[in-house]
Amino acid sequence: MKNATIDLPSLPRQRLGDQIADVLRQQILLGQLPPGKNIPERETAAALGVSRTPLREGLLVLEAEGLVEMSPSKSPVVANPTFVEVSNLLLVQSALEGLAGECACDEASEGEIDKIEDMHKMMLANVQEPDQIKFFQIDMAFHEAIVASTKNASLIKTHKQYHSRLWRVRFLSARHRAARDKAMIDHGRIVEGLRLRDKEQVSSEMREHLRRAIDNIRIVFAEEETSTAGNG
Amino acid sequence: MKNATIDLPSLPRQRLGDQIADVLRQQILLGQLPPGKNIPERETAAALGVSRTPLREGLLVLEAEGLVEMSPSKSPVVANPTFVEVSNLLLVQSALEGLAGECACDEASEGEIDKIEDMHKMMLANVQEPDQIKFFQIDMAFHEAIVASTKNASLIKTHKQYHSRLWRVRFLSARHRAARDKAMIDHGRIVEGLRLRDKEQVSSEMREHLRRAIDNIRIVFAEEETSTAGNG
DNA sequence: GACCTTTAGTTGGTATACCAAATATGGGTC
DNA sequence: GACCCATATTTGGTATACCAACTAAAGGTC
Structure with missing residues (x-):
């Protein structure tokens, strides 16, 4: 797997969680993360070079937007609307x-x-x-x-x-x-x-x-x- | 200060962060948390008997809804719209x-x-x-x-x-x-x-x-x- | 051989610990 | 006495560690 670390400005001008939400949102819109795709927290956090806490905050943003669906004990998943x-x-x-x-x-x-x-x-x-x-x-x-x-x-x-x-x-x-x-x-x-x-x-x-x-x-x-x- | 612990069902039917968001939203609507009021994370988490992580997730929900405003190095604050x-x-x-x-x-x-x-x-x-x-x-x-x-x-x-x-x-x-x-x-x-x-x-x-x-x-x-x- | 049970591994959920930036305060100097 | 600088404290932001629930696979029994 290629290391898709996002560039971290030394000064966190914006919350990391929001930056992560932006990155994931782009990937969803562009189809790199297609509908139905799993987004496991540990794996995705590692791929982005961040910890689970801000990744999770980003996922919650996307869940609120309706782009991601989260349910207990299951990986978050890219929404696939009917x-x-x-x-x-x-x-x-x-x-x-x-x-x-x-x-x-x-x-x-x-x-x-x-x-x-x-x-x-x-x-x-x-x-x-x-x-x-x-x-x-x-x-x-x-x-x-x-x-x-x-x-x-x-x-x-x-x-x-x-x-x-x-x-x-x-x-x-x-x-x-x-x-x-x-x-x-x-x-x-x-x-x-x-x-x-x-x-x-x-x-x-x-x-x-x-x-x-x-x-x-x-x-x-x-x-x-x-x-x-x-x-x- | 009275211990305003929210009742925690032994089985977390819903995410704690969402429950916290519900509690705080009610308090904001009812004016118990008036516009402009600070909501420091540590203090509020302790008052609710939870840790900062889910409290923060709840605050992020309320921020997305526009009921709370968060800025770096400052306590979250109840929105006071013009x-x-x-x-x-x-x-x-x-x-x-x-x-x-x-x-x-x-x-x-x-x-x-x-x-x-x-x-x-x-x-x-x-x-x-x-x-x-x-x-x-x-x-x-x-x-x-x-x-x-x-x-x-x-x-x-x-x-x-x-x-x-x-x-x-x-x-x-x-x-x-x-x-x-x-x-x-x-x-x-x-x-x-x-x-x-x-x-x-x-x-x-x-x-x-x-x-x-x-x-x-x-x-x-x-x-x-x-x-x-x-x-x- | 099929089915049930148990166990190991993975998941998300939560708590805690650590860090950096901002602020307020107290002491020193001019 | 007023102003400036250093420091201690408090803040939110992030990383890590722990836990409980679910899943799936393997082994034993009928």
Whole structure:
């Protein structure tokens, strides 16, 4: 096993547990720690070059976020949500982004809207590129930027957590060209509404954008169903 | 100091850290641990009859919920949110409850709506009682019951967290008779909409109900301002 | 040969011990 | 007498050690 020690700054600017949570969260989002994977405490702590105490604190953070499930006498495990659970998550996220759209019309500066529009244009330029990761990352940044422009710290934090839990499945969904095309249409209307500061339009477009995503994700789960059935 | 040891079941059915989080959360909500109060780890652990490790895990839970703030080399402290922060929390909660109202129209059973209506009637019977705590507790249970009827686990959990953070300030707000009267009107429309399964009505009533609460809470902060100014 | 029992090993849960940073306090100096 | 520096104490952060529950495997019995 390669020694995956994370770099420890001599001055602990941040709690080690939070840094560990960040590292593990990245690994989960990127699929290096796939859903269902065990995360034994001793082994993982040794691999990261830390003790069990901060590792455990990091795992508890991820458990609170819903990315990891812990149960007594069993190794913590990367969450593997069902379609219904993901659907529920998307509903909540749609409500959060609906609010974000409304607040952004009040709070976003022109400069922030400029940057949001830039992201939209960059996505348009990449919509037919084979490099899906780039497209997807800008997609996520687009949504994050709108939420950030509301300056509502609670909204930003809660949205970020749902973002993490939905990252993987939305990434799988973004592989479909049709889903990307639909997303671009929605994004265009959102940017347009932001320019006009039209709360009603932006709010409902963002809300419905995510609700439509549920259908795309149903396809992803159906594919996974057939592929796992083929393996068994 | 009285020994406030919590009862430890010989079989740890639940993680000790979570139990500790529950105990401290109750104490914060009830004002036994008022905003700004220090929660030193060693002292508190000793008072609860546990070691620092699980106490710390409990504190981290409360920090994630926003009820406690932790910073290096300083005792954890009970959060003391500003009006702007509370206002932001209420906006998010309004979005969550708006979604809950919509989903409840689809998912709530007739029996669940019966219980929700019972709570409403019980509040009507207590609206002019001096026992504000009882009125307030039913008020909170009323909102919780509607959210629970959606069967959306993520929504329930996130709503519960915001519920905790808003508990104290909403309790202070509920002392005002005018606020209670207004609440009863809103609740009546909500129950009516639930019976009719009118998503649009229930959703917008619940959303606006909480947004109106912002004004009541502004009054609470104004009062606190003057009272602290008087003390200084 | 199959099933039950026991035991060894692994897991997470908790307590304790150690460390470093920050702070408050007391003594010394100007 | 006031201000500065050194030190002792208290804080949270981390590592380690211990424990109880669960699991799985091996050996004995029917």
